Amino acid sequence: ETGVTQTPRHLVMGMTNKKSLKCEQHLGHNAMYWYKQSAKKPLELMFVYNFKEQTENNSVPSRFSPECPNSSHLFLHLHTLQPEDSALYLCASSQDKSVWTEAFFGQGTRLTVV
Amino acid sequence: QKEVEQNSGPLSVPEGAIASLNCTYSDRGSQSFFWYRQYSGKSPELIMSIYSNGDKEDGRFTAQLNKASQYVSLLIRDSQPSDSATYLCAVRDYGQNFVFGPGTRLSVLP
16 A cells, blocks of 8 residues: 555546546645556556646647646546557656655556447 | 666576675666566556665565676575566766666566
């Protein structure tokens, strides 16, 4: 248990559906991240929030929409996804964006787009 | 483009041996370095962080950093079958985000 909880753990959605991924951290951290992990590829950074402000949008398609209502919660809203969006979506948090802080990951959401 | 490189493996070692995992990075300004372990189907788990040149030991794990050579390694002593996983190297620069390598798959054979 890392103190970062993601729900749901598994999600199957059609290309016309709208769904949301949720991440909650109980570590008192101020920075939160969304990563995508596809088979045979390195972790891809999607979004970064620091003190609730988005500091990074790594050229992510608009069909992915993040939301960070407070420092403990992070959402990823999904709509009109494509089959190639099927992947493991990982949330992580760190104390802040200081170079000396460590990131801790949630269990991930395995997303399948059909 | 900042890059972190690792041999994809698989790296196979017999139980009880030392496993040596290597990582090189392109950004000379990188300041902090991390090793994560990821079991199949699971999320990455932080093993160690290292910030200064030299060795850092934690139990069976030793991280080694050489900034001049832009090289960081992880040694696992007395390898166990439960150490079989993919090991991710990550680096970070001031004001920057974590950059992850592709991972090295380690297989410890009983």
